[in-house]
Amino acid sequence: MKQVLAAIDESPVAAHVLDAATTMARTLGAEPRALHVREGKEEAPVALARRAGVAIDVVEGDPIERIVERSDHHAVRVVALGMRREHRPRPDTGHVASAVMSRAKKPVLLIPPGVRLPTAERFGRVLIPLEGSAQTSAAISAELRAFHREGVAVTVLHVMSLDTAPKFWDQPGHAVQTWGAEFRARWCDQPGTEFRLRRGDVVPVILETAAMEGADLIALGWSQTMSHNRARVVRGVVGQAEIPVLLTPTDG
């Protein structure tokens, strides 16, 4: 059975990470599994996992190296990690989370502090922002299909911004439909998905739309390098979201 691996430590977000991983495991028909990379003599993560009824592996060494190493295991479907936001207003996902999300070949589920998790046992609606590029759409397409298969409602969002505004927009009454149909055909031809087209600054619009749509998860494809436009979006969403964010690497 595939696993959703919750990498937990002694931080306050660990309990949320475990909860979110369990929710994701139920959503995808996988099993939750915890991993703690011991750096001292801490016991809390083990106790936490046991209380939650989740099997935990405890290993020693460098947390980043161990988590990335474990994520490579074929059974691991998703890696769940907690984030820190200690340096606001400039968002900082935390040293370990940043490194793992940039290196892991599997999707990484990032859990912000104070996360709002679904009251139901599973994720009910996922928001998938697409920029309209082959790379990121391909990255997320497997997740999109998986969510669809598991009965999770999917809203696909495209935000038109300075980088992605169309060159031409003839008659709004027709263009919205024509442009939207072609965008979907190119980048998310999955029947049953809701499609939203919005305009503005990408990150705030993603967060607003997630709230409006009642999404309890945001899923983004990205290239794992922080230098591209998309990475700016990833950094912004990860830094500000109040719900879990699933990052899927483009060559994952």
Add this chain to the structure above:
Amino acid sequence: MLSGGADLFDVVVDGVRAAESGLPGRPDPATLLAAADEMRVVPARTLVVDDAIAGITAGRGGGFFPIVAVDRHCDGDALRTAGADAVVSDLAEVALLDESRNSALGWTITRQESSAGAEGRVNDALFALSDGTVGVRGDVETGVEGRGWLTLVAGAFGGGTEDGEMVRLLPGPSLAALDTAGESVRPSAMRRTLDLRSGVLECHPQPDDSGVSTIRFVSLARPGLIVLRAERDDGRPWPERSLEPPRLGTARGLSAQFTYEEGVAPTEWAATISDRARVTAVSCQQSRSVGGRSRLDRLCVLRADGDEKQATAERLLNEAERLGFDALLAEHRRHWSARWQAADIEIEGDNRSQSAIRFALFHLLSCAPTRGEAGVAARGLTGLAYAGHVFWDADVFVAPALAATLPAAARTMVEYRLRRLDAARRLATSRGHAGARFPWESAWSGEDATPTTVRDHDGEVVPIMTGSHEEHISADVVWSLLNYVDWTGDRRVLRGAGRALVIETARYWASRIRVARDGRAHLDAVMGPDEYHEIVDDNAFTNIMVRWHLRRAARLVEANDRNEAKRWRRLADSLVDGLDATSRRYEQHAGFWQLEPLRIADIADVPVAADVLLGRRRVAAAQVIKQPDVLMAHHLLPDEMAKGSLRADLDFYLPRTAQGSSLSPAICASLLARAGRPDEALALFDIAGALDLEDLTGMSAGGLHLATFGGLWQAVVFGFAGVRVVRGVLHVDPALPTRWNRLRIGLRFRGVGVGLLVDHERVAIESDGPLRAKVHGLPVRTPAELVKVNGAWRTR
């Protein structure tokens, strides 16, 4: 009989072989066709070389192209008369046009597709074929999911009966995919080549791939007839039926809006049926083995509405079947050849421009039939986007090209409006006005088909104001009609229904105009071409068009009602037009000068959809505009504009124009060229040229932008060549961009074929009949040639 070198040829069909096979000799094309069969080549794209009239006749009869005659006996004229496309004295003179050269000349468009990706859908649109009555696009070679084979019949619509539902083109039955048992036989890569010269699309698997090769065309000679030849060598059977339900690809949601029926007697048929129309397809196919490959010839005729139409379709199908593929192809090619001969534009020195204009011309020359009526949709019959609705795109952008090259097709476009005058009357009445008002968008009935709301990119449901306020279309329709009359000299139309159209629409304006206490006349609450500013007073474009319209209509009504003519003239004279006498600029609408002074360069590179980027409210409060508005008046009615105002308006409005409409760049290019700025013009011309070929809109898959094509033609003819008709005289004032070495244009003016040849130092004009023309202001008698001497133009 071969006298040597037989081993140089893969296929030899000589007299001996012909006798053995019972093939008649030349001038019968049988031997040539047999050779072509064995070589697996299509006659329309196969060179025939011969030195005898019998051989040339055989080539012509077989539909071969090109046919080159070698003149050994000084009888070149006879060889030409027999059908030779070129006559040479030595074979060494024949420079074979290879694929890349054809492509560089803009005669072919080739695309490779690796899978059912976005490029395939865009290519489906680029390679759409039409005769103006039916349109065909898509992938029939395979049954790949998500791709569609689409047939459309002009005038066949469905929907629009429920509140909020849009009336839209009804997809016709599809030609059945050539795979069987639902299993895709799509090769890993497919190569499609559209030969613009002959209107033929070929599709081949990549070398080393098995799969189906096809050649298809929509017959210009027999409107409504689709012809397909397919070949395969993979041993698989052809499908038994040749028709199937529409495969709509990305538009599959539409399938709920119509039903599908099919039958086999007396001919195989299928039909799609909406609440408003029925599209029937009748079809037949025949397979045989040729040189180890299996060949399928399939014919299909499409018609809209009724049993009678189906019977006509069956007759056309039977006749086509009797003629057979090669003869159908030959006549189709001849029709295309005639259209190109009258209308071709050659641009030397710039392959990019050449390809753009030939591609544009190809779709323009096939978007309207030459009989009946043609409501040319914004996307023609190349896709379902924009619902098949007819906008001012047809009247102002597409029709001028046809009026000057293929008048019969322009006449069918005029006819579409004439037959909808009653609907226009009803629209005017419903809005409490006299006369007739054409709707912003219309379909078959001529009623207003404009959508009324849209959920926009801010997530808001917003009203669409074009239907209620973009009224200039009534004057645009009249402009198009009178432009047709100017170019063709066909004044009969103004004695019949055309007269009523001009007068009734003028009556609408007369009842719509508000005259203030100071005697100035105004048009309140309208929308001009710049749709970023939705409801404005005294839009300069609208007012100038209406002023001109009233004056032209006054001339027509004068004989019957002098008072009405007088009243219209007075109204026209009183209409404000926003001209600022000091700056020589027209104010786009009342209050425009007071809006936020924003230049597009401060926001983004053009073209950009500024309304999408900034939001509707922001652009409405700023001087950023979507497309030419005041400049559009300069484009359509140069003689109505104040002296010196073109330059001033270009300087002011161009930096504020987002070019966010597909109608925009080509018209700006035309105006810049007219203003003596051809190199700047070319940069915008390039954008318009790439609009569909490079899918700049991200929406070409939904259909091609015919108005952009019309704009490209206008930029070349009205802009760079500076052609205008003034009081029955053809004026030519060219200004070529540096990148172009030479420009050749074919036109038809008042029944006379006209050839223009322009380079940087010379203008030559010829005609096949008497022509009143002026070149650079100098009256000329054709043939004439003018050269530039010390900066001044002189007749040579």
